[in-house]
Amino acid sequence: MVAALVESRPADFDPEPAGALQASPVEAWDRVRRRLRAELGEDVFSSWFARVELGDIVDGVAYLTVPTRFLKSWLEAHYAERLRVNCMAELPALNGVMLSVRQVSRDMSQQPPAEIVALRSRPSTVTPAEPRPAQAGRQAEPCERDLVDACGTLLDRRMNFQAFIVGKSNQLAFAAAERIAAAPAGTAPYNPLYIHAGVGLGKTHLLQAIAQEARSQGKRVAYFTADRFMYGFVAALKSQTALAFKEKLRGIDLLVVDDVQFIQGKSIQQEFGHTINALIDAGKQIVVAGDRMANDLEALDERIRSRLGGGLVVEVGDLDEGLRGKILANRLDTLHAAHPNFHVNPDVVTYVARVVATNGRDLDGAANRLLAHATLSGQPVSLETAEAAIRDLVRTREPRRVKIEDIQKLVATRYNVSRADILSERRTAAVVKPRQIAMYLSKALTPRSLPEIGRRFGGRDHTTVLHAVRKIEKAITEDRSLHDEVDLLKRMLQE
Template sequence: MTETSSASQRDLWTRVRARLKAAVGEDVFTSWFARLELEELVDDMVHLSAPTRFLCSWVQSNYSDRIVEAFRHDVPEAARLQVTLRVNGQARPRLAPAPAVAAAAAETVEEAPAKAASQHAALEPAPVARLVREAQKGDALAGSAIDSRMTFDTFVSGEANEMAFGVAKQIANAAINNTVTFNPVYIHSTVGLGKSHLLNAIAHAVSQADATKNIVYLTADHFMYHFITAVQRQSALGFKEWLRKVDLLLIDDMQFLQGKSATEFGHTLGALLTGAKQVVVAGDAPPRDLEMLDERVRSRLSGGLVVPISTFDMDLRRAIVQRRADQATQRFGMHFPPAVLDYVARAVTSHGRDLDGAVNRLVAANQLTGELITVPLAEKTLADLIRARDAKRVRIEDILKIVSRHYKVPRNELLSARRSRDVVRPRQIAMYLAKALTSRSLPEIGRRFGGRDHTTVLHSVRKVEQMIKDDLELGQEIELLKRMLEE
């Protein structure tokens, strides 16, 4: 292959990522491709790495041809793809192609003892480990790995998340004592506010207290993978029975569940609730906004305990930064002045992961340059992070809410097939705003607006653009809506 230097390899990967995003849309790209990294190009082999076993197997099984095709624009010799696990920033050596699920299961069994002993990495509760051992005999059922770093002890609570924190601890205690409190429990927030941490903490606490508990923690994409694989292998009944025998089911990233997998989740949820088994779900929106689920499932989730986590206030951000800085001080012996902690908490307002990243950057800057950790160093080191977060990310759901309230049209009617003027015009304006203020493609916008075709979205955008030219008052009205969405 012609791409050899690290710089040219990085450029190549940037171009390939851009092609993939254009081909599959931002939602799919974010779900499956954003965390991949290009490791090397050898002969006709493209070697990528991923941070989880599941992502390795899913991409290898479902997107090999698409990824190789994206590489061929620059590297005509590309013919094969290998995706391997990346641990602590390092990719494993390239592996010989093998059935994705079997490879993932074998890898799990081989690595679990070493990781548990030396790295405190992915914790495999006893029931899950047993299922993985059975996978070697042909049963590919296993939960997503639990991150043992995400415990109740490492969770920083404050006004924004104290209710969710308290509920999560209560659920864990009840499960340990073979009782069920609130059921189902649904935790929702925007990205990076601690939903996954709480689900992992529940699983960790229960499995540590009682290793006989059958605990299954699944991300939504992992749930879909299991379901699709079961259907392909004509073992869907076994998949359903496996899920319905759990004592505690935790589903993360609910917003990514789609298609028949969403229907199967509804059946599973009903069966578990009927059997008084604890279910905890996390997503980025309230149950009523999970449009991929049917009304009955949304109603079941809403009928349990719905717990929001709100945006972190200054006090909570400061507490998180202090905790991360204390950990860095214990590990590396460096000093974080209070003024620096105050600056980071004030300047990085997005979410907890960015706060963690900010502290990590300061640690790296100190170790690489020898500079003392000061406010000027923080300003220089975190400049791009702060700029990247300055502009608010507008979601289609935000647009639907604002337009619905402004024009007094129920949200469900904006997504319906109604063609009356009092609905059509606000719907067209909402589509126009979605195109203008988000990075979503026309097909993606169409899907979010009741499954419409991309040509309908394009017609609406052009229609509103013409109306703005012809009607000054309408133009001012739409500018007002934009400001409301961007504030």
Template sequence: MAGTEDQAWLRARARLRVAVGEDVFASWFARLELEEIIEDLAHLSVPTRFLCSWIQSNYLEKILAAFQAENAAIQRLHITVRVNGQARPRLAACGEEASEADAPLPAEPRSGEAPATGLSLHGQPLRADALSGSALDRKLTFDTFVSGTANEMALGVAKQVASAAANNAVTFNPVYIHSSVGLGKTHLLNAIAWAAGASDTSRNIVYLTADHFMYHFITAVKHQSALAFKEWLRRIDLLLIDDMQFLQGKSATEFGHTLSTLISGTKQVVVAGDSAPRDLEMLDDRVRSRLSGGLVIAMATFDIDLRRAIVQKRADQACARFTGLQFPPAVIDYVSRSVVSHGRDLDGAVNRLVAANQLTGEPVTIGLAEKTLQDLIRARETPRVRIEDILKIVSRHFKVPRTDLLSSRRSRDVVRPRQIAMYLAKALTSRSLPEIGRRFGGRDHTTVLHSVRKIEQLMSQDGELTQDIELLKRMLEE
């Protein structure tokens, strides 16, 4: 991509961030990338079909307006899904019909037909009826991973797993990596996949998010091809499952069967989630025991030295891309001390400062950082609330088992606490409505929205309920 196009897109992203707000931008646009500009057409890409469809349906006009403010010649946008970390100009958009040669994502296998072997890394474009893994990010490799005390053990194990897999061997099995959001789990899983498949393109290495795993399973059942799906899973040499906490229902049961089969067949399995295996209540005891019986590694919150190393590396990468850009040591120190939430916020802080510099021409200083990073710095003052914390507090306060909050029970003594928990999740976390719904037993985002609105209505009429919820908020924020 030409330098002028790159800078125009960076400025357009900055405008988009202002237009939609930080939370919306982080949820839907953080992984939106410009591939190329051809005459009046801007070709953008995202890593998943769901993200592509959502942006197409809800934000296309805002993106085009932000782009046109920087480049009036842009009249059309084309958004595609990155396949294996790459977007191809000829790919059909996520909502369009695609031919066999240029399908942006593999469709479900036809009934009675065995799926083609799914490679997340290499090979020719997949047939339209093939199964595949989730798209990998080419930037997430061992070379770009910044290590420190908080993650050095996880990094060491990840490298051992990748090395063993590259030599058709199995090391610790299964490996389960857990931490709170933004501390590098996804980065390590991507890095393992890239390193393990670098020397042998015939290796069947599959990286799947929990959402993608469920999508494949549900569509296979729908099209009466569950046996073909299971057979595809059992042919995998190295399986990497991300965001394990989102796996729900029968898909979780199928994962348990897959896990046992692959391990019994000496195939490597690596799983990442935001809590320890014992806390994954959507899995049965046998599967939790199998995960706990492998190598379980917790990644800790970043200390100041690791945060500084991350900010310095990201700043160096930005300075290599943009002529004349400089990050003084004082700014590096300020960002690393002020932004303490997680790694994605550190990356976002550097990106914002680069965008502000390119958009306004103002040099990168502590003053610019204070103006640009206000919300990220405020996050330091308020402890991050997790949905898991909300479930525990609400369960204890209302004397309702946590499993009931996630169940389909409709009795009033369960429904009201569940609605309050969803309201608190929306009010106190940065999770989107679909994410909250998934954490509450796989519910639809409209159910979450109804719950939030219901509690807001009740609070406007019931002072006692309002006081009760304020008490819960204080308990969660302590």
């Protein structure tokens, strides 16, 4: 797979280390590990990267596996960009990197993942609401707070409709979710339902609530995160069970997919699109969540974006202060039930809800910090101690999300050319410079990969984008006026 990707690179591409053209995936991954060890030091590497393994490379996406969910979350939060950069340095034809948690209790090369086992072995006489046997290789039943859906994915019992705090920013999404969950099997009130929201605003809670409520009514439900859908499909291809995987997936009543923006790879996206079309044509309900509007999911195939945008599209907005107060009070009540001596004054709740203005996860963090202070110090929580405990959570809002289209329009206006000129094949100096600056800004200010940026600039190759980025990076170190000009563009885009 890697050899084929490397051979397809343009002739003028300057390879990295000698011999990389003939490298196997294992050799390339060994070089990535050496890079990380050299950059981060032995201690950091041993703590976070020693147990990361390369699973496979499919459609230009490197699938890396880790043994625990915690390690996956930590790497995604702290080292995702460094991991991606080093992988693409050794395998420049990669489009991206995906992390997933590997199952250590069985031989993954010989058996399909839990999703496929559950789909393939589920007897037709068993309804999804009935108790399910333990999955092969599991040492124990799921913990008490977890349920297992029709695809073997764990659902958190706590993420139900009763526990969801409703406010102005999410009431429409909540109403649509309840309507879909309560609809009889074979009906689709809003198809597809596409929910988009930023991090920590409750979209995963809503999706899990839909899946659990529908499951309790006897519907056949499949709940996937994007990485589990990709992993399941890739493993089905490797184990030659892809046909069974597709057929069983199309036999469900409700498909729920979270974080759709992370679905990568041409063949996987094609299968996802075929599944959506088949289920919609059969009158089956689809619920999908992403972190932005469907039309802004540049990495997804245009036909998938069109399908998602053609149903009911609902945004979960930012949490207002009143809603944050309700959410925080609910979290503190839960902690009080487990720690009866833990009390927080209403004035403190009001203060924390006012200053922690980002998302629900930061409110969880604030509640946990208040509990830690009260239990470790043995002192009541005052406004002064609360301020000290949550200081790191009080921060200004993140800069607004920058779109490639916004960059192109601003740069075109700044240099007195049209956006069509930037996307065209014109090679005059008056067009090439702003085009390269726009490519550089797209790489610096958006999470898009080089191939994605190239596609948004008139279908150019990723090596063209890489050349532009390197040229502008060098130019701004040598030309102070250009440095100030590019810096001004960055600030204008982020305001």
